Amino acid sequence: MDDMYNDLLNLGRIFGVEARAEKLVQHYRDELAQFKAGLKVSGTPPRIFVYDSGEDSPFTAGRYAMPTALIEAAGGSNVMDTFEKNWARVNWEAVVEENPEIIVIVNYGEVTAQQKRDFMLNNPAFADMDAVKNDRFVTLEYAEATPGPRNIKAIKKLAAAFWEN
Known part of the structure; x- marks a missing residue:
């Protein structure tokens, strides 16, 4: 996931929209963290x-x-x-x-x-x-x-x- 985040941050720097890129990456990080916190797993990983x-x-x-x-x-x-x-x-x-x-x-x-x-x-x-x-x-x-x-x-x-x- 860090590769995707880094790509977005790099694109933000390249196109001069760093703040937008940082906000987007933070949104993705938060969305994933929230999802994983609510993920119900049991037993060994499939x-x-x-x-x-x-x-x-x-x-x-x-x-x-x-x-x-x-x-x-x-x-x-x-x-x-x-x-x-x-x-x-x-x-x-x-x-x-x-x-x-x-x-x-x-x-x-x-x-x-x-x-x-x-x-x-x-x-x-x-x-x-x-x-x-x-x-x-x-x-x-x-x-x-x-x-x-x-x-x-x-x-x-x-x-x-x-x-x-």
Whole structure:
């Protein structure tokens, strides 16, 4: 989240509207703090896999990617946060081994979120994963999954999927 805040503050300096940028960032900080204070979580954080793209091998969010920060703010745990990268290709065996409870699909490009979801639901190799067995998918639009003003909305969407299902 700090990356998004810093980007907004830098844009404020560049365009000579520092006070407006500081006010906006403070609004986002307050909104997120208020949301997190009211977030009702129970038990262990749900195990989340971020599916960006790829059928032969998935492209996913590692420890330093924005979706990991969003997932953590929503009370979840990215199963690929052991990768010391922003984004990386992994093998499907690693995903199956981690057995995510929920799959976050990043929606953009020629392959739609629905096609990605169908690929996972219809592939026998994934049939025993908790997320697939229980049909637990949530979609983030590209603008929600990258640093920017839609991140707070994304955190709320993820928290609803993690804790209110």
